[in-house]
Amino acid sequence: MEQLLTGKKRLPGFSEEWKILPFKKIAQLTKGSQLNRLDCVSNGIFPVINGGITPSGYTNEANRAAGTITISEGGNSCGYVDYQREKFWCGGHCYSVERPTLFIDFLYQTLKFLQPKIMRLRVGSGLPNIQKKALETLPLYHPIATNEQKAIAAVLTTADEEIAAIESDLSRLRQEKKALMQQLLTGKRRVKVD
Template sequence: MVMLPEGWDCKNINEIGIQVIDGDRGKNYPKDNEFQATGSCLFLSAKNVTKAGFDFSLGQFITSEKHKILNKGAVELGDIVITTRGSIGHFAYYNQKKYQTIRINSGMAILRSNVNYINPDFLYEVCRSQIIKTQIEKASFGSAQPQLTIAIIKKFRIPLPPLSEQKKIAAILSTWDRAIEGTEKLLANSQQQKKALMQQLLTGKKRLPGFSGKWLWKRSKEIFKSISIKNNPMDCELLSVTQDQGVVLRSLLERRVVMPDGSVQGYKLVNPGNFIISLRSFQGGLEYSYYRGLVSPAYTVLDNKIEIENDFYKFYFKSYNFIGHLAVATIGIRDGKQISYQDFSFIKLPYPPLPEQQAIAAVLTTADEEITAIESDLVRLRQEKKALMQQLLTGKRRVTVD
């Protein structure tokens, strides 16, 4: 812990009246067949406590009768829940009553503040700070499934400014939390709107102004052809294809790991504007390449046979409509993940007039740009709050208390 300013203290959790409450592990602990999809008492599991706090989208419940015979682990308003097994050190603050009763499972613990010594909002900010993260990393044990014990949690060191300063610090940081939460909601709404736009525009259900008439639908082999350009120079870049990042350039170090002798025998050339698909272990979607480089022989490289707007198909190959067609194509194939190029070549794809392809691609590109801008704002807000937490929670930056 860093040097604290005058008037501040640093104490263990158990020294400042914070109760650390374990989940009930006794003979009355709920069995698998006692959980219900609905009920009066929510029984928290690891899926309900994430890095971002509580996630109540999925829940399991126990009956009120079962709740009454359990001795420990009931969550009260103002409690903080921490995960103690597996994905340890996730905190969630129950500051808004959502359920009549809540209990924790045996992989969690409850921190219950003594409001005469520590403000619960302040404690929650400390719990999510690097101050506690560092202590968790040092104190946890178990490699396969990291764990924390109640005894370890009780020894966590907490910076303790005067109560009035705690409240002011918590109020300042909660303002940033609200800004972050608002930006997260804006991002989720923008992403949902883009999905809806894709579903409507890429299937012709919704037409942009100035366009009418029926679309052509062509087999993919009428629009694309498989190309295999080999015997390429060794100084070509090596490409990786992932669903999360798309097509990316591999580092020289990665290349040496993949091909220690530097050989690119059999590797296929990809040019900007080509699409890449792994038909041997297909997981859904085609990736568009902005780069020139080489891919493994396991990939199929596609080039267009007729004039198209590449960005239109870049979006279409990420749409639920296309992935649904692939799901049909993979029925009956081993593991449901492998298709041949022949299977793919018979899938029907939309082929609207080129100007309409370009207009649709422009609308969706604008939506992407808006999402990217919001994501950048979110990253900036999180970084700024993290820096402010480090200053406020250690006393490097003081606040004025009325």
């Protein structure tokens, strides 16, 4: 990821130059609108993406389109980068990345790679947050050619999918082990010794 997203390693067939631009030259950051907790419903259609890693609730209205990158603006997980594949409600402690000039999947992979650096932009101690101005000046290194952006994003997305599949298998195997341990250690299942 580091080699591909910094241009240290190039995919075959690409040799065009890369450039560095501040975030604000690549996309517009828009802060969401705070939704009253009373407006959240348990059976809502759209997730409310706010300052956390998981949705803070659900609603029947969306204020952002599917295929939008979000960056958590406030709270303990401020700086968390995510990609919303469905319509959603962007809350008051969340930035949405609007009108990107880079291929969206490449931009997401770049921001996810820079997530630790983004998290270090946080200020404040009680309720930490990331200032829009600090995020807008974040330098983003990228290939000029859209085809190279797409190729890099495809390689990294495939790796993400493989990791997710392996993590799912690992989780399943842990559950199987837990169930087997419970049966073996309570005597419900006995081991046959030859």
